[in-house]
Amino acid sequence: MPTSRHTLAQLCAAVAAALPVLLAAPAAVAAPQVPPPSTAVGGERLGLPGVQVNPLAGAPALPTDLTGQSWIVSDAASGEVLAAYNPHLRLPPASTLKILFADTVLPKFDRNAVHRVADREIQNIGAGSSLVGIKENLDYRVEDLWRGVFLSSGNDAVHVLSFMNGGIQPTVDEMQARAEALQARDTRVISPDGYDMDGQVSSAYDLSLFARSGLRNPDFRMYCATRDAMFPGAVDKNTGKRGSFGIANTDRLLGKYPGLIGVKNGTTTNAGSTFVGAAERNGRTLLVTVMHPASYQRVYDETAELLDWGFAAAGKVRPVGRLVDEKSADGQEPTGQEPTGQASGTTGAPAPPPHASATATPPAAAKAGDDWLGLVGGWSAVAAGAVVGTAAVVLFRRRTSDRTWNRFHG
Template sequence: MWTKILPVTALIASVSLTGGTAHAEPTTPVGGEALGSRGLVAPVGVKKPPKSKATSYVIADVETGQVLAAKNAHGRFLPASTLKSLTALTLIPKLDKERKIRPSQNACNQEGSAVGLTPKVTYKVDDLFKGLLMSSGNDAAMALAETNGGLAQTMRDMNAEARRLQANDTVAKTPSGLDKPGQSSSAYDLALIARAGLANPDFRRYISTKTTKFPAPKGKHYEISNHNKLLWRYEGMLGVKNGWTTKAQASFVGAASRGGHTIVVSIMRHEGYFWEEVAGLLDWGFSVRGKAAPVGQLVDPLPVTALAAPQQQASAAPAASVTPAAQPPLLERAAREQDDSTKTVGSAVIGGGLLFGLIWLGYGIRRKRARSRS
């Protein structure tokens, strides 16, 4: 059997006030109770996964969604550039890849990794997605966000897409993954996002391209290469995304196909060079798929009707419905919701008092006029 250690906060139900009714928020982790463990969760009867220095990881079968092994699957960490996989998944269906744009100076001046955008060149949206997923261009991320109607609109779209996927550990604050307070994801969510992305032909094309020509000024081009080293080293590698910042440390999500089957591996907070470790985790996934009981499940996206009417969905949801394991950010959200409820009640009291005062003032005026006429 696997060892299950739930964090203490997972035992605390957060309470929100909606329409005067208190609702306890379920604490069962998305994908299964075992995925609430912060330690290794692996099947019995087969060899354990190879050791990894990653603080968190997930190994899953893309076709079935079965989680084959995990370590701190729902731990919330800074995602770094792995968040660009959500940016791409969100924006590919929204933007015409043949559309031509000139990036703003703001987009071209983004800090960190860049593909080299300049306002002097007209790019296709298709070029920007290559720059985003191959060269991890923060400039391409901002240019795509601005093309989508602006940064605020893109953040709303990305977070809505995360909710649709039930990637509830994920909070996007930037389109690039550059560190920002409150931004987070988890190894489980990165696997969900990758699985959804692999079903999109354009997403799959971008992540698997090794090298391509990229537009430069005066009609010239230069070559860019995919940052995913396993595209050259691992048999059947499809790609997805790697990331790194000083605060986030190294992160990665990637998938490979062999013998008609696809395995996805996601890792977060790795201290350094992880390529061989990821290859070992992929090898292990291929060796045990179909031979051992899964420890969890990559859930399917929510139907559109559920997103359009979240309150009705919550009231009609069966007892087995799940949400992420409660962790400090979840409790903070509950506190904010309680504060908002308090503000709403306070506003109602103030508004009621003003209304009563106006009625009383009108009554007094009418009495005064009546006395003056008599």
């Protein structure tokens, strides 16, 4: 019985002997084409690295001082993406994941319903979490809990609402299912509150999908636009009366940027700063998501700059992609939701960006040696491929037996 090494040697010898005959065979079919890169959700250009923008005459230049690792500017009504930078880059989302939590859970409970908090509902909250200050064995209205989520980014409020919804893990599962229904394929939910957890990621594109969906709910829109409120406190031991205290929205643009609606900010050690902002001007609502800029304050500055640019650029840029629509009830994906960047009704390739920073690096061309089968025609090519493939499989299995792969790609 020959060893695997001898078998490999015999296969290689067979390949060497067969190649002259196979390569001399006349080509019966055209050489295969190198397939294009797989299309990202929302359009091919949104899967390319670097800035993506299609300016027309008179379009304003994008801000030059942006430091976010990923950002996207989109129209909330049409879904058109006006410009983007690495929008599908998977990064820790911090408390902006609460947007998905609210979009998933908020419609389930009457805001006037009252819930008595059990001690177990506010246990096992991550160290250093932001809290609104919920106490056990006290009653809270659902609308108070949601103010705790949106204004104070309270992880305790998220946990209480999650227990009302059946528990932490069932809520996580529902959030993941909701993300999939929205076609948010970059998102992996591990905790409902966005607390740093190994493997929990989202993207600027997905967070914009969540915000767009959430803003269609009037209660969601009301909560994220609330600047301050009174929150129920503890019972005074002397008077027996329950007190209250003020809470304020931690969104630094709310009330400062003209027309800002909300939506949600988030900061953790692992995620840095992330912000999803929506603003309305002259009947147009724009969404901007910025992830992981150079500093905490920059996330607000860069969001404001991109909103300014988006309003000025409206009608002066062709969309480079689209925020896709939610899957239908039967699970079918909507058609026509992944444009390649050209304007509606136009043909041909999208116009190139006007400067180097707006030009995406194209996918690397295939190596010359990878195309040798293109010289071989018909069944001869198939036969050669089968022989070479067998040898390659043996080599691959011997050389990669101890190789590990990352949990996430792209």
